[in-house]
Amino acid sequence: MKYLFYTATLICTIAFKSYGQEAAPASQTYNFSVLDCVNYAYEHQNTVVNAALDIKSAEYKVKETTGIGLPQINxxxxxxxxxxxxxxxxxxxxxxxxxxxxxxxxxxxxxxxxxxxxxxxxFNGSYLVGLQASKTYRELSQRNYTRSKITANVAVTKAYYQVLVSNEQIKLYDANIAQLKQQVDQTVAQNKQGFVEKIDVDRISVQYNNLITNRENVVRSLALNYELLKFQMGMPIDNNLVLTDKLNDINLDNNVAEMTTDTGFYHNRIEYALQETTKKLNELDLKNKKSTYLPSLxxxxxxxxxxxxxxxxxxxxxxxxxxxxxxxxxxPIFSGGQRLNQVRQAKIEVQKSSNDLANLKNTINLDAKVAAVSYINGLQSLNNQKRNQVLALEVLRVAKIKYQTGVGSSIEVTQAQTALESADNNYIQSLYDAMVSKVDLDKAYGRIK
The missing domain is CATH 2.20.200 (Outer membrane efflux proteins (OEP))
Structure with a gap:
């Protein structure tokens, strides 16, 4: 009896493990550039997928409306x-x-x-207008699909850049930790020999421990940034994602002047195209209201x-x-003024959509100018922080020499080290800001399709 019970338990355990292995397939690994990530999002991101389904639904809506004009047999x-x-x-x-x-x-x-x-x-005027409206509705769904792709493109690109910047930040921390570790070892050795005080060791040890903690925080944030990128792509969180692009591959040239020469760039913005479609639908609604005056046969x-x-x-x-x-x-002979007032209301909606279109044009132009200024400022800030990094590194080098030769203090070295860390952090922030402002600039001028 014990043997049978043991055998049955073993079989159930093996079956359960086998089922678990089949139910949870091994995660996949993807080596993606930023363009690969964007294309993956176009196929898997939920909003984009649903927008593509809306296009299919609009196609069926056109066929449904067309069917009204075909013979109805019962x-x-x-x-x-x-x-x-x-x-x-x-x-x-x-x-x-x-x-x-x-x-x-x-x-x-x-x-x-x-x-x-x-x-x-x-003959039925409303049916003829309905055919035109259904095709315009299909056009609206296609433009909504384009807008969802642009939104996904921007979100994925920014998330991709955030991962690259976090990796760069970790590299800077590693470099600072490596050189500070040497300084800690030297200071400890000098303290043992009686050349420096214990407070010098404590002071530099505090700085070293803070660097280690900050690096660990960035590593954890990097893991979250990877998860965010996969989420924006519509990729399962369990999959492994390896980024193939490097920071050096990203072009941050100042080409704002080339963009600003195109005064009609607002036509490239999907928001403007959507507003044009909305106006067209309102005009068709007005046409439909007017068609109710016509007889039907x-x-x-x-x-x-x-x-x-x-x-x-x-x-x-x-x-x-x-x-x-x-x-x-x-x-139709008399409807108590209903048709007349419906036409008047439809005319007001057309006028409102025209006003919205003009206001959107101004908004887009302002958005583009803001994006251009932000981009230029971002580039200047980035270049300035690069120079500050070089200067902070030189200040630290000189402070170390002065301290080793006995003409400087450990406080001076600690302050120089803190200044370098601050310069590195400012550089990382300005680098991310410049990259994000480049994405916003491309979006503002309708360069992201």
């Missing part, structure tokens, strides 16, 4: 079993009994009808077969067919 079938045949009272004069009413039953117990009807629009026809008998078995033995074809003309 079939009908009915069966009645009159448990009590309807009774009608006829004047008694017909039966030689004036002044009275004689009950008479008309009809048979069983009745059945089979029919088919057809309706075809020959439909062709229709019907064929039906009627079956009647008091005996159910003979119900379908004899048929009484009927059919017709005809035209239906509907001419």
């Amino acid at each position: 079939g009908t079938a009915s069966f009645q079993d009159y448990l009590k045949i309807p009774t009608t009272l006829l004047p008694g004069e017909f039966f030689g009994a004036p002044g009275t009413f004689v009950p008479v039953k008309f009809g048979v117990k069983y009745q059945s009808n089979l029919g088919v009807s057809l309706n075809q629009i020959l 439909n062709a229709n026809g019907s064929y039906s077969a009627s079956y009647q008998d008091n005996n159910f078995s003979k119900l379908y033995s004899q048929v009484f067919p009927s059919s017709y074809i005809g035209l239906t003309l509907n001419v």
